[in-house]
Amino acid sequence: MRIALFSTCIGDAMFPDAQKATALILSRLGHEVVFPEEQTCCGQMHVNTGYQKETLGMIRTYADAFADPSIDYVVSASGSCVGAVRERHTRIAERFGTAADVDGAHKAADKTLDLPEFLVDIEQRTNLGAFFPHRVTYHSSCHGLRFLKLGDRPYQLLREVEGIELVPLENFEECCGFGGTFALKNAEVSQAMVTDKTRHVKDTGAEYVTGGDSSCLMNIGGALSRQRSGIRALHMAEILASTKEHPWTPETAAYSKEKML
Template sequence: MRVALFSTCIGDALFPDAHKASALVLSRLGYEVVFPEGQTCCGQMHINTGYQEQAVPIIESYVDAFSDPSIDYVIVPSGSCTGAVREQHVRIADRYGSKALADGAEQTAKKTYDLSEFIVDVAGTYDVGAFFPHRVTYHSSCHSRRFIKVGERPKDLLRAVEGLELVDLPNEEECCGFGGTFAVKMSEVSAAMVSDKARHIKETKAEYVTAGDSSCLMNIAGAMSRQHNGVRALHMAEILASTKENPWTPTKAAYSKEKML
């Protein structure tokens, strides 16, 4: 079976390790992984800030990149981008684009899956052969929790990782405060929210905090760095990619203070 990896703009520009890890996990599960070079952005930032008509060319790019019938599924290591494709593309294409674009967006949306959804629902497994002997807590991002409703899938995948101790995060359901442009427009509110999130993470005594969205991890890592709490942020795909034979070694500055500046 042939799957395409949608890297997302923030992943491509800032956090490629998470997407390399996703490709590695999918390959380990027996899938042929391809990377259409025409892919760009999901358009979520434009749509959420009111520039809906301007998002039409971005939706066209997504449809062009992933409508190839030889691609069985599109895998996204980001709940927020998965949500944009599945919940926004058809509506915006229908409102500002054309019927042909809306039809194409509907087809690509149907085969677009968050990484955790795909592993559990399509690959039909929780155990991907991962080994990560560390204490970890999980942040449930707003879009993955409320928009696409991944439920317990990410945590079930983490529980199946050999050597990993998963600890509950207090107030897990609370937002980290990023929200794309929300963090810019409402910076003081955002800073207070992520400060609370970082404090709760510290309370778990975890070595790592993980999530399915690099944007949330970027925001959280910045707050943890300012609080000097010693916890590292790591995308869930990187944990799933790690094995006894080949332990995953993330880029040192992946979600560090230096990356935030």
């Protein structure tokens, strides 16, 4: 299949390793991975802040970027951005856009999937040959849990990783407190929420906390770092891309197709 990688703003600018790892996983499964360069922000942050009509241009750009009929699926390592595309693009297009906007939004949304959805539902694979001999706990992001309803798909994938010790996280369904602009507008509430989340993470005794949203992991990982906990936040795509031959370590986190395939 021909798969387009949707890298997202935060992934492209701040967490490129998760995007490279996603492309590597898809390539190893035999798919052609393409990266439409015209892609840009999905508009999630703007919608959350109340600028729905103003987001219409971003929705058009997203639809145009992935409109190529030769693209079978659009895959992203971000449950929140995929949730925005699937849950909001069509509604905003229907409310403010033209018939062409509605058609484009639906076509793009229908083939946009979060990485665990694609691997478990489409590829029907949970064992990717990954190797990660560490104690790990998983954080369920709000969008992945409630919008996409990922369920246990991430756990199915992580349980198959050789060497991993996957430990449950208490109150896993609770928000980490990031919420995009929520963390800025309601800083004290956000801080209290991430303090609760990091307490539960530390209680697991894990070396790493993983998840499917870089924004959540940035929030949790930043708090853990300030607390000098020694626990690192790591996107699950990087765990799934790690193998015995090319293991992930903090010192060799830069993936490249030449090194990893």
